[in-house]
Amino acid sequence: DVVKDVDESFIKTFLSAVDNIQIEKNLWELTKVPHMATTRGDEQTVQIMLKRWQDPETGLDQAWREEYMVYLSFPDPKNPNKVTVVSPSDTVLHTVREKEKLSADQNDTEVVQPYAAYSPAGHPKGKLVYANQGKPSDYKLLNQTVDLRGTIAITRYGGAGRADKAINAAPYGVIGVLVYTDPLDINDGRMSETDTYPHSWYMPPSGVERGSFTSQFGDLRTPYLAAKEETYRIPVENITGIPPIPIQPIGFEDAYKLICELGGEAAPAAWQGAFNCTYNFGGPGFKQTSVFNNSDVKLDIFNYEKLKNSSNVMGVIRGSVEPDRYVIYGNHRDSWVYGAIDPSSGTSVMLELTRVLGMMVKQGKWRPRRSIIFGSWGAEEFGLIGSTEYTEQYYTKLSERTVAYINVDIAVFANATLRASGMPSVQNVIFTAAKQVSAPGLDSKSVYDNWIQYSNRTSPAHGIIPGVGSMTGAGSDYAAFVHYLGITSIDISYTYDRSKTNARIYPAYHTAYDSFDYASKFIDPGFFSHQAVARTAGNILIRLADSLVLPINCSDYAESLEDYLKTAVDLYQHQLQAKHISMEPLKRAVASFRSAAAHLDQVIRTTDLANEIPLKVRGINDQLMLLDRAFLDPLAFQDKYGYRHVLWASSSAGKPTFPGLADAYANAQSSDQASDWDKVHDHLSVLSQAIEGAAHTLVDVI
Amino acid sequence: DVVKDVDESFIKTFLSAVDNIQIEKNLWELTKVPHMATTRGDEQTVQIMLKRWQDPETGLDQAWREEYMVYLSFPDPKNPNKVTVVSPSDTVLHTVREKEKLSADQNDTEVVQPYAAYSPAGHPKGKLVYANQGKPSDYKLLNQTVDLRGTIAITRYGGAGRADKAINAAPYGVIGVLVYTDPLDINDGRMSETDTYPHSWYMPPSGVERGSFTSQFGDLRTPYLAAKEETYRIPVENITGIPPIPIQPIGFEDAYKLICELGGEAAPAAWQGAFNCTYNFGGPGFKQTSVFNNSDVKLDIFNYEKLKNSSNVMGVIRGSVEPDRYVIYGNHRDSWVYGAIDPSSGTSVMLELTRVLGMMVKQGKWRPRRSIIFGSWGAEEFGLIGSTEYTEQYYTKLSERTVAYINVDIAVFANATLRASGMPSVQNVIFTAAKQVSAPGLDSKSVYDNWIQYSNRTSPAHGIIPGVGSMTGAGSDYAAFVHYLGITSIDISYTYDRSKTNARIYPAYHTAYDSFDYASKFIDPGFFSHQAVARTAGNILIRLADSLVLPINCSDYAESLEDYLKTAVDLYQHQLQAKHISMEPLKRAVASFRSAAAHLDQVIRTTDLANEIPLKVRGINDQLMLLDRAFLDPLAFQDKYGYRHVLWASSSAGKPTFPGLADAYANAQSSDQASDWDKVHDHLSVLSQAIEGAAHTLVDVI
Numbered sequence A, B: 001d002v003v004k005d006v007d008e009s010f011i012k013t014f015l016s017a018v019d020n021i022q023i024e025k026n027l028w029e030l031t032k033v034p035h036m037a038t039t040r041g042d043e044q045t046v047q048i049m050l051k052r053w054q055d056p057e058t059g060l061d062q063a064w065r066e067e068y069m070v071y072l073s074f075p076d077p078k079n080p081n082k083v084t085v086v087s088p089s090d091t092v093l094h095t096v097r098e099k100e101k102l103s104a105d106q107n108d109t110e111v112v113q114p115y116a117a118y119s120p121a122g123h124p125k126g127k128l129v130y131a132n133q134g135k136p137s138d139y140k141l142l143n144q145t146v147d148l149r150g151t152i153a154i155t156r157y158g159g160a161g162r163a164d165k166a167i168n169a170a171p172y173g174v175i176g177v178l179v180y181t182d183p184l185d186i187n188d189g190r191m192s193e194t195d196t197y198p199h200s201w202y203m204p205p206s207g208v209e210r211g212s213f214t215s216q217f218g219d220l221r222t223p224y225l226a227a228k229e230e231t232y233r234i235p236v237e238n239i240t241g242i243p244p245i246p247i248q249p250i251g252f253e254d255a256y257k258l259i260c261e262l263g264g265e266a267a268p269a270a271w272q273g274a275f276n277c278t279y280n281f282g283g284p285g286f287k288q289t290s291v292f293n294n295s296d297v298k299l300d301i302f303n304y305e306k307l308k309n310s311s312n313v314m315g316v317i318r319g320s321v322e323p324d325r326y327v328i329y330g331n332h333r334d335s336w337v338y339g340a341i342d343p344s345s346g347t348s349v350m351l352e353l354t355r356v357l358g359m360m361v362k363q364g365k366w367r368p369r370r371s372i373i374f375g376s377w378g379a380e381e382f383g384l385i386g387s388t389e390y391t392e393q394y395y396t397k398l399s400e401r402t403v404a405y406i407n408v409d410i411a412v413f414a415n416a417t418l419r420a421s422g423m424p425s426v427q428n429v430i431f432t433a434a435k436q437v438s439a440p441g442l443d444s445k446s447v448y449d450n451w452i453q454y455s456n457r458t459s460p461a462h463g464i465i466p467g468v469g470s471m472t473g474a475g476s477d478y479a480a481f482v483h484y485l486g487i488t489s490i491d492i493s494y495t496y497d498r499s500k501t502n503a504r505i506y507p508a509y510h511t512a513y514d515s516f517d518y519a520s521k522f523i524d525p526g527f528f529s530h531q532a533v534a535r536t537a538g539n540i541l542i543r544l545a546d547s548l549v550l551p552i553n554c555s556d557y558a559e560s561l562e563d564y565l566k567t568a569v570d571l572y573q574h575q576l577q578a579k580h581i582s583m584e585p586l587k588r589a590v591a592s593f594r595s596a597a598a599h600l601d602q603v604i605r606t607t608d609l610a611n612e613i614p615l616k617v618r619g620i621n622d623q624l625m626l627l628d629r630a631f632l633d634p635l636a637f638q639d640k641y642g643y644r645h646v647l648w649a650s651s652s653a654g655k656p657t658f659p660g661l662a663d664a665y666a667n668a669q670s671s672d673q674a675s676d677w678d679k680v681h682d683h684l685s686v687l688s689q690a691i692e693g694a695a696h697t698l699v700d701v702i
Ligand SMILES: [Ca+2]
Pocket: A218, A219, A221, A222, A223, A224, A225, A226, A227, A388, A389, A392
């Protein structure tokens, strides 16, 4: 049936079929053992996915695995990484814990030692200094007081990317870096065993956040190429964005012992954390009154890199009317340890979606208008690798045919409210879906009504609406879809009441404590938030797959462009005029986009598309599907792998405006060189042309 | 009518309506005055196009102009470029003609002095040497005998690109270059006034080929950006691919006087031309017995560069069923002088097509299924500028919606046979069209049957068929469509019987003699070849615009890939194995493509698409339309502006195989450095992934 559209009664059926207990069972099954990428536990989760998606009664039309040979980094189980305090006479005065303190049932031999993936191996020894968050400004300030050559810097998580804490340090002669999570940043200040998990959701004293210490996504040795066995790999020495010096994460109980013994001047107030001592810079090294006086800190890092096979598990429900149009829904499968919240909360939700939808398909009760592809990505924790390799391999097909990508990684950070990021054009379908789902524990209130109380903004067109985040980061598997492919994307979860906690993320994040026990006791008892996320995400998915006219709104995109433009004009126009660089082409481009969007919206609103020839609605849907593709320029950010979307690329300038313009402007303003102002002009032209180009695609013929 | 398909009776009506006399009249009107880009004469042709395309009875649905501000190079009418022979005492012994010898009716004041566009101004003076075609190997050989520092080199056209004759010279210390057309290369050896135009089609002794001396297409200061008024322009000193030293073209009567006086050793046999003397290397300089003994040659070049507004004239016939699908048909409008053959023969044909089709549309007798866009490009002669800027400005829309581009520049080189270049996927529609058109002067024989006698090859699938050239060059306005956008393209004309002449091109090419008189007397008396080209090109155009299923054949593409692969394996596999670089991924990719193509062809053959839902045929047409897009990789040839198509990019290795592979291999073989073999491996991966990616797009869902 060529005019097949969303069936609201099917959506009701779907919503009521989504079951919290099933999600809980999924989570239990997925988190029995640690399942770090490419380990035995990871393979077990591959088998779980395949079994579920190939189930004759609740599976998909087809499911299979796809392998990539990717460059990973591991600690050596036979030579665990060590951090010690060593006296001048080479006596070991203190040894940092090698593993977290775990209860018997959590202490699987497969629990990986905390480490910094992609840290080089090495054995640096030097005087300790405290470098706050390891930002460029932190090292710069510290270096004014302390000669950093030959030192080991201890830093806390936050403020800078993981790898950057080492990358920023090396130019000052720092030879090794430690990183820990300050209780101020994660535990609302709490430090004791009794205040932390298993007694609360807070991070125990021995907890350590693992992570990938890279600033680039995708397999590091195969940029732009899918990492197949015989694919060309760049030499290891050409990899950029990884630590040039050894770095190791440690727990705050050990950080406390080191930091509170440091000598030297007191660090500024902004550098102080929750420990009950003054955080000093370090002499360098420990204070004279310390038992560690004159001692060095020594890192013994035995990490090694290896090419390993990582699997994506893929599944598909074939569309009935437009099988060549895809809605893609995905999450990674790999964890650092048990990964109950990250990522298995999302995988449990995905499995519940596929169970309900698969059952409907198998029973012949439903088949979507468009095809739905599910992806269970491998090796995300090492740098979004599985999803990125997938987009590299299928680049052309995906960019020609994909309507949208939906990502649900950590489904539930906390139980307070929905949180969504997405292109402006899909905010409305998120709202529509969220209005139809009851908020967990609040039967009379919708997810939408609850959300708007926690986060909102005033839109010129729509009045007060929930705040939807923008897709500027590379925090999960949407990155390659957004930045490399220019596919309209959505990322959702349930999250905190920020008035109740300052934790930068849920405290068990990337620790061995992120377990089924933790999730079911402290994150989402009863799994009602999981259920709400499953219902909301599933509703969005069904609407994108079934709507006759895609629920993608180009006028909402125009509103964001106008916001960006206003900020850019406010911040830059005066100075650019002085440099004889005109912002008029950008203004004209945004105005063209607005007017083309308004016209297309009017056509959609005023045409009885179900009674037009089917090619009419297909043409309009092509315009909506391809809208984000128009904002790609493969040459706009040539030094940043994978960033091609001129509106959502990463930016270091930190302004709510066009990212490349903000960065180029900041750079030119700081150097004031003519060639840097030229780069601003160049990027303005790139940007104006992309936006004009997008406006052209909203016009039907010429 | 959603199943609208090609109407064979409409094609018959069209073919009989195409009128040779109308074409002749068009040519006469277009060539009244010189119409070099951005001159008054150019503006007159803009007005002609607009008037025709806006005609209420025979015009298009809409026509308009689009302007770009582009970087052009001109001689200074007040300071004409001079080439002189100067004695040691500074006496001028000989002055080269400044203008061609023209009859009164051709001697318009707007005839531009022969010059090398983009040659720098300058006044080099030095001893003359003869450097054959100015290839790298020519200068290398010459330098073994003569110290080239401070010399002026005279070269003949052919063998190397125009700009390359100067670019290749500069590293040897050559300070100026002359270029002329040897009678051997253009006139089958004839040199006398009485043997040449106006007595025959051959180039008169004072004739000079003008040209753009650039090796890059598009506006030189705005790569990747449409050259609008406020667009960022790269600094002039960053332009690459233009002559670093002054260069000037001269006629062969002057070249004769210079070359036959040269001293030094005799040049090799392959360097000898048609002059009745031995071509010597030069002492450097003239021989002792010459009146020019000890004299220098001096160039006084006053060229200047300027930003000027150049117009494209655009027109459209809106499609009735799929208005959002475009077939684009174009030719440039600007000439060097009168430009009767180049480009006005093509423009006359285009105007006849639009007259016939426009009339049918205005009378309500026909409207194409898809939209047809006509482009009359500006400033092609300076480097395909108008068409390139157009593709930059509308990049996204054009790549999403364009079915094919048809280029007819010089419509008739000569009267012998059709010549066609195109992607392999459109050879069949060219054949179909050519079979329906009578060959000029041969009423009983089709263009196709005539063509196959002049050029043919044996295809494994089709047996003996005419030879269709591949789109590897950048010789006319198809370049940006093929290389930058990856749009399936066709370029056709009528051409020589190669057994009758060795002329490298028709002899009046880029001279002031390329006039209506020349064209109507010596190139196509009666304009029957023009008519045959108009009928063939129009037939192709109608078929691409009207066919229910696009006449684009993916299996014919597979045949070309297999040819390329076979050559690559024969040439490279042995050596690559020794370097541990596997060609298996490339072999698998080509096999995947073949099998996906065969399957799609079978679906097309065995499905009654007119009775399927319209989205089924639209989906298949999308696959066919987008096939060439899959072969684009914006990073595959980063140092070559605009080249993104991994199969048809320009190559210097000169092998009938994958161009990037051939070049990378040649480079690695010559250096034998590991990093160069890495580049071969890298490109093999790029290529294999692109071909696999193209194969994926031929599969309907997964
Ligand atoms: Ca890769």
